[in-house]
Amino acid sequence: MRWMLLIMLALFAATGADARRSTGLVRVRIDTSVGAITVALDTRRAPATAANFLAYVDDGRFDGTTFYRSARKKTDPRFGFVQGGIKTDARRILPPFPLETTRITGLRHLDGTISMARHDDPKSAGGNYFICVGPIPSLDASATSKGYAAFGHVIAGMDVVRRILAAPTTGGSAATRGQMLANPIRVIRMVRLDGKPKPTGRPRQWLEKIPR
Secondary structure: HHHHHHHHHHHHHHHOOOOOOHHHHEEEEEOOEEEEEEEEEOOOOOHHHHHHHHHHHOOOOOOOOEEEEEOOOOOOOOOOEEEEEEOOOOOOOOOOOOOOHHHHOOOOOOOOEEEEEEOOOHHHHHHOEEEEEEEOOHHOOOOOOOOOEEEEEEEEOOOHHHHOOOOOOOOOOOOHOOEEEEEEEEEEEEEEEEOOOOOOOOOOOOOOOOOO
16 A cells, blocks of 8 residues: 555656646745745746746855845735845856846736846846735836846745745835845755756856955
């Protein structure tokens, strides 16, 4: 009986893997100091953005970074987004890539959507990302804005995301005033769960010791 159960579990696992491959979804687990978050990246509809994120993951460029921002909705602080990544650490950054807007991909900023943070320059997205808590349609492309590049969604660990959103904030300026986490949440590591890692081979300068 036990061996039959093991066979059935293996078949279910294989079926799930086949389904993910057919839809172009690649899972990544984000291990943080307050729990794990698993996201499914849509490599079919947002290929460039997903590939960029996976390059950071496979190189270990996100390991040891933080979730550093919690932007809570003023009218209802249960909703908003949390932001993480390399901030301004130039030692970890990879080359820019074209902005894949929601108009191009068909993806939307819904509850659990993961998307790329950027500055005014459409090609400035790269090493920083955010996760929505509740839908935020204002971040989608529109007649007056290119919006942001959504490229996947959370499939496990939204309780962890909400915990980060509710954490105390301070500091910041202009658009981020009062939104910087008083105690940033450490990203211990990110791990690709589907397919083989594809490191870029670029220098990992953040690991190099600075001469005294």
